[in-house]
Amino acid sequence: MTALERIEAVVSLHAAMDRTVSSSELPFDADALPPVTCEFVELPAPTSLPARGFADVLQARRSRYDPAQTALRAGELSNVLHHSLVSSPTAGGMREVTVLMGLTRPCDPLGVGVYRYAQGRAEAVRLGEVREHLRASLLQPEFVDLFPVLLFVVADVEAPLEKYAMRHYRTMHVDAGVLVQNLYLVTEAMGLAGCAIAGFTDGRVASLLNLATTQLPVMAFALGRPS
């Protein structure tokens, strides 16, 4: 198989898996999304994690469903993303897994909208209200009402499938799982609240995040502050 055939086969397999789950019944009007943009904001430089024992963090980690109704600070967001990503081993050292985020409350200097996290920057994808589109993308829309930030773990299959066999499709989910565990642990270490989310509709998330065909949404993670 050529690399292109492998990529097409994996994209199609991913879509077939997604079709095994029904979408939310909430309406999703792609034409009503804020337009795609390309501004970026430098996030505050990451700082050290609080000195908390590993065993304590590991044992305290939980999926949280009752965060406070308050926004996060940009520094907190920067720390969660930086520490979770740099501490995540990946198959072959490939960096095919990236994080995008939907903000439903401003996180000064970031306004509401969709951003891509890249090298300490928040690159705006869509600026403006995306709450209803986020709600209609999840099978549990209440996450959007409860948490100020939704992170999306996205795998770009293009580079790894140019190098590896189609079987790498499985491995990239392991990479995503490693990252999700780090998101849980860093969130806990920082005294924040988070929950992994597998229940979403790929096509809606891809449209909301303006993903390329080869960029597959794999997991989501709700992030907030404990009540």
Ligand SMILES: Cc1cc2nc3c(=O)[nH]c(=O)nc-3n(C[C@H](O)[C@H](O)[C@H](O)COP(=O)(O)O)c2cc1C
């Ligand atoms: C890969 C993965 C996907 C998950 N997806 C969801 C989800 O879609 N909705 C949800 O409410 N919880 C989800 N969770 C949270 C689990 O329900 C939770 O981890 C599990 O019940 C154990 O609870 P604990 O995390 O507090 O130890 C997910 C967790 C993982 C690891």
